Amino acid sequence: MFEGLAEKLQNTLKKLRGKGKVSEADVAEAMREVRMALLAADVSLKVVKDFVARVKERAVGQEVLESLTPGQQVVKVVYEELVALMGGTSSKLTLSPKPPTVVMLVGLQGAGKTTTVSKLGLFLRKQGRRPLLVACDVYRPAAVKQLQVLGNQLDLPVFSMGTGVSPVDIAKGAVEHAVAHGRDMVLLDTAGRLHINEELMEELKSIKSAVRPHEILLVVDAMTGQDAVNVAESFHGQLGLDGVILTKLDGDARGGAALSVKAVTGCPIKFAGMGEKPDALEQFHPDRMASRILGM
Amino acid sequence: TGRPKIDEELFEELEEALISADVGADTSLDLVERLRQTVKAQKIGDPARIKDLLQEEVARILGEQAQPVAFDHQPTVVLIVGVNGVGKTTTIAKLAHRWKQEGRKVLLAAGDTFRAAAIDQLEIWGQRVGVEVIRHQEGSDPSAVAFDAVQAAVSRGVDVLIIDTAGRLHNKSHLMNELSKINRVLDRALPGAPHETLLVLDATTGQNAVSQARLFSEAVGLTGLVLTKLDGTAKGGVILAIAAEMQAPVKFIGIGEKMDDLRDFDPPEFARALFG
Numbered sequence: 001m002f003e004g005l006a007e008k009l010q011n012t013l014k015k016l017r018g019k020g021k022v023s024e025a026d027v028a029e030a031m032r033e034v035r036m037a038l039l040a041a042d043v044s045l046k047v048v049k050d051f052v053a054r055v056k057e058r059a060v061g062q063e064v065l066e067s068l069t070p071g072q073q074v075v076k077v078v079y080e081e082l083v084a085l086m087g088g089t090s091s092k093l094t095l096s097p098k099p100p101t102v103v104m105l106v107g108l109q110g111a112g113k114t115t116t117v118s119k120l121g122l123f124l125r126k127q128g129r130r131p132l133l134v135a136c137d138v139y140r141p142a143a144v145k146q147l148q149v150l151g152n153q154l155d156l157p158v159f160s161m162g163t164g165v166s167p168v169d170i171a172k173g174a175v176e177h178a179v180a181h182g183r184d185m186v187l188l189d190t191a192g193r194l195h196i197n198e199e200l201m202e203e204l205k206s207i208k209s210a211v212r213p214h215e216i217l218l219v220v221d222a223m224t225g226q227d228a229v230n231v232a233e234s235f236h237g238q239l240g241l242d243g244v245i246l247t248k249l250d251g252d253a254r255g256g257a258a259l260s261v262k263a264v265t266g267c268p269i270k271f272a273g274m275g276e277k278p279d280a281l282e283q284f285h286p287d288r289m290a291s292r293i294l295g296m
Numbered sequence: 297t298g299r300p301k302i303d304e305e306l307f308e309e310l311e312e313a314l315i316s317a318d319v320g321a322d323t324s325l326d327l328v329e330r331l332r333q334t335v336k337a338q339k340i341g342d343p344a345r346i347k348d349l350l351q352e353e354v355a356r357i358l359g360e361q362a363q364p365v366a367f368d369h370q371p372t373v374v375l376i377v378g379v380n381g382v383g384k385t386t387t388i389a390k391l392a393h394r395w396k397q398e399g400r401k402v403l404l405a406a407g408d409t410f411r412a413a414a415i416d417q418l419e420i421w422g423q424r425v426g427v428e429v430i431r432h433q434e435g436s437d438p439s440a441v442a443f444d445a446v447q448a449a450v451s452r453g454v455d456v457l458i459i460d461t462a463g464r465l466h467n468k469s470h471l472m473n474e475l476s477k478i479n480r481v482l483d484r485a486l487p488g489a490p491h492e493t494l495l496v497l498d499a500t501t502g503q504n505a506v507s508q509a510r511l512f513s514e515a516v517g518l519t520g521l522v523l524t525k526l527d528g529t530a531k532g533g534v535i536l537a538i539a540a541e542m543q544a545p546v547k548f549i550g551i552g553e554k555m556d557d558l559r560d561f562d563p564p565e566f567a568r569a570l571f572g
């Protein structure tokens with residue numbers, strides 16, 4: 001692993017301070033280190049290449065070349081570009097002018113969807129909303145029960161129709177139920193699935209056309225490696241995502257997946273999961289994420 | 297690759313293929329550098345041989361063959377550990393199914409007393425597979441479950457006891473201490489237990505898996521790894537970096553969500569798939 005990109009770059013570029021100016025070869029050397037640091041943080045190779053090209057363009061500019069501290073200057077450029085790429089400041093959920101607002105969580109197996117549905121429920125209730133949690137996972141053993149237990153702990157209503165009904169019908173039933181019972185947010189928990197599983201991806205498309213979610217959010221595990229681009233691209237291509245939720249950021253992963261997912265979908269990362277407890281959900285902060293990816 | 301000769305571009309392509317398979321930049325660079333030297337030393341000119349050489353090297357690093365679980369204790373106690381959501385509980389169902397089919401008497405222990413409905417999940421699997429599950433209530437002490445399960449396994453003359461644990465992130469010391477305690481309690485209940493401690497890794501995981509392997513190994517000692525979710529598009533190349541650092545071999549892979557979606561780890565096949 002890299003012990004702080006900043007330090008490494010400082011060392012690389014210090015050598016040239018004596019020479020009085022930074023040459024192209026020096027910049028190339030610095031860019032190699034940026035590349036290694038991003039790869040160590042699990043940013044996807046394809047994204048790293050584009051990113052490094054952009055940073056390089058700025059690094060050969062005057063702000064770096066003429067700086068007394070070119071190492072620091074490169075780090076600053078990298079950091080700024082990372083923040084910019086991950087999208088300004090944190091985003092919010094789009095609410096439907098006509099309630100209920102339907103939010104659908106999708107993603108690979110074990111990413112944290114069910115847990116996040118309950119976290120979102122709590123988060124929204126604190127904002128004065130009346131969320132309904134919906135158990136659309138009819139496949140994983142005890143998935144319905146899991147959501148019911150979580151809803152129970154938080155005193156939030158959970159809509160379920162067992163496991164003998166299609167998720168499309170459950171989603172439709174849930175929206176009707178929300179309308180009838182004055183629930184203004186419908187949070188759909190869907191089963192984990194691989195982006196290459198055509199049948200299950202079709203199912204999500206059917207739910208989408210049946211209940212027209214206002215937000216389709218991809219839940220991504222912060223520990224995800226190079227595969228993050230394949231997953232995000234594929235879910236986005238098939239469903240049209242509105243945002244991303246990054247989970248398990250309470251771990252020690254650098255979380256380069258954040259950059260990969262944002263880069264290939266353009267979708268904002270809206271929330272960060274910071275633990276297993278229901279209150280461990282935060283707004284996503286691109287600046288913090290940039291520091292984390294860089295190990296600063 | 298249908299190239300006329302071995303050139304720098306070919307080496308770069310290989311390096312990128314390795315990085316894209318989560319082998320990690322450092323390990324990928326090392327591997328390709330060694331390949332360059334081999335090519336030079338052995339005066340290899342045929343580009344068609346390059347991939348084979350690299351695959352052989354990868355398989356060599358991972359250990360030439362799969363290392364099965366030895367059932368030389370009665371009962372053999374298997375502890376399953378790993379971070380959240382990697383596939384521990386499902387893997388237990390798969391192992392139980394396989395070992396039952398081999399004619400062994402299997403018992404499961406619902407050691408995840410923390411996550412919502414984790415016990416129910418294992419119970420449903422137990423029913424499907426047709427094996428019994430020792431359980432306590434949600435929120436109870438997992439060490440106590442482990443202790444009871446060992447006693448039950450001994451008194452029922454079970455061949456293999458598989459213990460589920462709650463997912464936990466390796467950087468959380470209190471949770472890792474809880475795991476060490478389970479380990480100690482098992483040894484007290486049956487000296488020498490657990491006989492196998494398997495760390496479950498999700499193939500979708502990137503370089504963080506190295507940190508997972510390191511810290512779980514420190515906390516409980518590992519006898520092997522299970523690599524799940526290889527039915528997706530992730531390759532799980534990070535196990536190469538792990539293999540360079542520790543002894544624990546990959547024993548099984550998971551290739552789906554059903555109980556028969558478990559395979560022995562096959563290093564040459566894994567090496568081929570890394571570039572596929």
Ligand SMILES: Nc1nc2c(ncn2[C@@H]2O[C@H](COP(=O)(O)OP(=O)(O)OP(=O)(O)O)[C@@H](O)[C@H]2O)c(=O)[nH]1
Binds near residue numbers: 110140190249275380
């Ligand atoms: N440490 C930590 N664990 C989390 C976080 N979010 C979820 N988890 C844990 O990750 C595991 C999987 O979470 P689930 O909510 O069941 O994931 P899922 O995506 O619904 O899984 P499937 O339905 O099987 O696809 C559980 O052990 C959760 O407690 C988080 O932000 N931090």
Ligand SMILES: Nc1nc2c(ncn2[C@@H]2O[C@H](COP(=O)(O)OP(=O)(O)OP(=O)(O)O)[C@@H](O)[C@H]2O)c(=O)[nH]1
Binds near residue numbers: 386387414550557
């Ligand atoms: N595609 C695929 N999915 C898998 C595989 N193994 C497990 N899963 C799925 O991954 C999700 C999580 O599996 P679990 O067995 O609950 O994982 P866990 O490690 O016990 O999770 P926690 O107890 O919450 O930490 C479930 O949806 C499983 O069906 C696999 O090999 N391939």
Ligand SMILES: [K+]
Binds near residue numbers: 109110380382500
């Ligand atoms: K995962």
Ligand SMILES: [Mg+2]
Binds near residue numbers: 137
């Ligand atoms: Mg779920």
Ligand SMILES: [Mg+2]
Binds near residue numbers: 384414462463
């Ligand atoms: Mg489990």
